[in-house]
Amino acid sequence: MNIIMxxxxxxxxxxxxxxxxxxxxxxxxxxxxxxxxxxxxxxxxSESDYRSMVVSVYTPLQWINQVVPIGEIASDNAVSGxxxxxxxxxxxxxxxxxxxxxxxxxxxxxxxxxxGINRANYIxxxxxxxxxxxxxxxxxxxxLFGETLFLRGYYYFTLVKMxxxxxxxxxxxxxxxxxxxxxxxxxxxxxxxxxxDLTAAIAALPGVQNEKGRITKFAAQALxxxxxxxxxxxxxxxxxxxxxxxxxxFSLVSNYGSIFxxxxxxxxxxxFEIQYSNTSPYYNWGGATRGQGNYAVQQCGIxxxxxxxxxxxxxxxxxxxxTANLANAYQAGDQxxxxxxxxxxxxxxxxxxxxxxxxxxxxxxxxxxxxxYLPRKGQTSGQIELNYLNNFRIIRYSDVLLMAxxxxxxxxxxxxxxxxxxxxxxxxxxxxxxxHDISSSGTTLYNDILLERRLxxxxxxxxxxxxxxxxxxxxxxxxxxxxxxxxxFPIPQTEIDISGIPQNNGY
Numbered sequence: 001m002n003i004i005m006x007x008x009x010x011x012x013x014x015x016x017x018x019x020x021x022x023x024x025x026x027x028x029x030x031x032x033x034x035x036x037x038x039x040x041x042x043x044x045x046s047e048s049d050y051r052s053m054v055v056s057v058y059t060p061l062q063w064i065n066q067v068v069p070i071g072e073i074a075s076d077n078a079v080s081g082x083x084x085x086x087x088x089x090x091x092x093x094x095x096x097x098x099x100x101x102x103x104x105x106x107x108x109x110x111x112x113x114x115x116g117i118n119r120a121n122y123i124x125x126x127x128x129x130x131x132x133x134x135x136x137x138x139x140x141x142x143x144l145f146g147e148t149l150f151l152r153g154y155y156y157f158t159l160v161k162m163x164x165x166x167x168x169x170x171x172x173x174x175x176x177x178x179x180x181x182x183x184x185x186x187x188x189x190x191x192x193x194x195x196x197d198l199t200a201a202i203a204a205l206p207g208v209q210n211e212k213g214r215i216t217k218f219a220a221q222a223l224x225x226x227x228x229x230x231x232x233x234x235x236x237x238x239x240x241x242x243x244x245x246x247x248x249x250f251s252l253v254s255n256y257g258s259i260f261x262x263x264x265x266x267x268x269x270x271x272f273e274i275q276y277s278n279t280s281p282y283y284n285w286g287g288a289t290r291g292q293g294n295y296a297v298q299q300c301g302i303x304x305x306x307x308x309x310x311x312x313x314x315x316x317x318x319x320x321x322x323t324a325n326l327a328n329a330y331q332a333g334d335q336x337x338x339x340x341x342x343x344x345x346x347x348x349x350x351x352x353x354x355x356x357x358x359x360x361x362x363x364x365x366x367x368x369x370x371x372x373y374l375p376r377k378g379q380t381s382g383q384i385e386l387n388y389l390n391n392f393r394i395i396r397y398s399d400v401l402l403m404a405x406x407x408x409x410x411x412x413x414x415x416x417x418x419x420x421x422x423x424x425x426x427x428x429x430x431x432x433x434x435x436h437d438i439s440s441s442g443t444t445l446y447n448d449i450l451l452e453r454r455l456x457x458x459x460x461x462x463x464x465x466x467x468x469x470x471x472x473x474x475x476x477x478x479x480x481x482x483x484x485x486x487x488x489f490p491i492p493q494t495e496i497d498i499s500g501i502p503q504n505n506g507y
Contacts, residue, residue, distance in 0.1 A: 044130035047138040050123070054144055057119045057151050061274045063112035064158055065289040065296055066105045068392055068461035069320040070094055072370075075463035076476055077454070079364040081321040087363065088299075088319060094489075095364075097480040101493035101507055108289060109162065110492050113155040120152035122173040146204030150215045150223065153197035157227060160190045161465055164488045164504060168193060182499040191231055198224040207249060212266040213275040213391075218244050222271045222395045222403075229403055230469050237407035238415075241400055244271070245422075250397035252429045257339040259393065260372045262379060269397035276389050283383030293380065293387035296320070300370040302344055304359030311354040314375040314384075318361035322368040326458055329451070334430050340458045342371040370459045398426050398456050406449045416441055423449055426456055482506060 044050055072078040073095045080095035082088055090106070093099040099106070127145055129135045152170070159166045168185035170193060198220050205217040221244045228237035244250070251268045258264045266273055276294040288295045301316015322341045330337035345367060348356040361367075373390055380387045405422040408415040423445075424437045438448050453466055467473040468487045485506030496503060 044123075044126050044136060045132075045134075046136065047141075050136065050138075050141070050144060053119075053123050054147055057116060057123065057148050058275075060112045060116035060119070060155070061151070062276060062292070062294075063115070063289050064109050064155075065294065065392075066091075067109055067158060067162070069296055069299065070105065070109075071461035071464045072459055073320060075467060076323060077326045077458055077463045078320050078322055078370070079366060081319045081361050081365070082317065082363050083303075084363050087317075091319065097482075097486060099490065101490040101496065101503060103490070103492070106162075106489050107492040107494060109158065110495060112289075113159050114167075116155040117152055117169075118173045120148045120155070121170060123148055124152075124170075125172050142204045143206055146201040146217075146220070147215045149197040149201040150205070150220045153194045153201065153220075153227075154223060156190055156194050156197075157223070157230075160187055160194070161230060161469075162489050163491055166190060167499075167501070179498050180500075182501060184501050191227065194227050195224065198227065207247065213273060215272070218247060218249055219272040219395065222400050225400070225403055225407070226395070229407060230465075232410075234407045234410040235412055238404060238411050241404040241407060244397075244400050245404060250400070252398060252401075252425065254429065256335050256429060259396070260339065260390075262376075262389070265391045270393065271395040271397060271400060274392040274394055276391055278379065278381045278387040278389040280382060280387055283386050285386075288386060291383075291386045294373075294390045294392065295386055295388075296392075297373050297375050297379075297388035297390045298385040300373055301375040302358050302369055303361060305356070306358070307354040307356040311351070311356060312376055314377050314380075315358075316375050318359075318363075318365075318369075320370055320459075321361060321364065321366045322370055322459060323366055324368070326454075327368055330455060331431075331436070333432075333436070334455065335432065336430050336455055336458075338371075340370075340372055342369040342374060343367060344369060372459050393460060396457075398429070399453075399462075401426055402449060402453050402456060406446070406453075409446050409449060416445060419445060419449065423452055426452060430456070 044053065069078070069091065073080050073091055080088065080091045082092065085092060090099070090103045093103060094105070124145065127141075156166075156168070165184040165187050167182040168190050169182075174182075201215070201220040202217050202224065205215060205220055207217050209216055221240055225237045225241035225244070228234075228240060250271060253259060253264070253268055259267065259269065277292045280292040282291075284290065298316050299319040300321070301314060301318070303315065303318040305313060305315040307313075327337065327341045327343075330340075344356075344358060348354075348358075375388055379389050401422040405419040408422070409419040420438055424434075427436050427438065428434055430436075438445065438452075440448050450466065450470060450472070454463060457463070464473075467476050473487065474481050474483050485504075488504045490507035491501060491503050495501065
């Protein structure tokens, strides 16, 4: 044995000897608490911990805020508007179909959706036992985890309908190093996982929640029906959506306009809403969608608006402006037109006592504004632009009825009677009579249902995705829409740089 090895063994012996003494306990049995460090061993020790962490899985719903305006601006329903051609450039590019992989709004949606997935995965890892290996059981635990499954399904649905094939993982929260080895899963596999999550959520969730805004069984059923519809699984969609309708848990309110007022939030036809509040004590313009308020409300307001104290609206940035094409699609007598589209000049003329003045939208002016989410006085606080409390109505009962109508019309054995029944329930609310009922059949009936979706759900974020999934985008949007490219948005360049995943076709 050489001298170096002998000296090494002597040193090792000394270390072992010293570390058997009390003075070396910290070295051998290191506890991060002694350095005031918090680890995952400190989480999920009680029912309260579990419930608080599930709330954190809801939070990124607010961050994917721009999916709604993008769903309109990319379609024939709206234009980007704004101050000039570079104002909110990411939306201008989407409107002009010049968007590419460097787009802040698309990057934010991608990152926020995956943050929601990571949070859902983290807590789902510890359903049976917490990070310390201890089971924490309490009444309602299965239902609570049903909420996380719905949320993960919703985040993946957002990603797959926008980007197509996307990285799919469900077993754990990914680390930064994991991101370097991500692969894109086929869209069919992503949909299969969404279906599994939502099916499990339906089995676990109650039909009614004590707290408004929490996910219910019927929200999961409605979303699953929509997921089936996006895959042209019409038979499954019809059956699933029928479960929501037959529950009698929802109804159409008589006054369409009341849905979008503060008093109408989480109302009788609300199946799923993204909740917003106006109590954020800080502002962060670098993360405009990451406060508690609904940033998209400020975006669509009338620029420089002033008037008397009883004039209900507040000023905004003239973004996401409805088109004349949308306004002209409504028939005379359809109450949805004036609820959806505000003609500011007509409004000013009809209300001279308000003394209204405003700045004409400088860019792509249509003279029309998104009244469903128009900023109103008294509904924000603090940094007002970032703190509007308007909930996004993501799935309404009328949407369920129209999806069920479409599914029944396109089912293997079509049930056109049922399809027209559901379609005409929506139309009767819109017109206040039975005189505008649809009696068509076949392809005409199908197209009537799709048109009704446009009119009923305008400015709520569905239009572009409906055009794409039904194969009508090119014919509707014209030459700017390139078939084989624009059905999907580009994968953010930052994600490609990190993981090396391939880009979508044409970008």
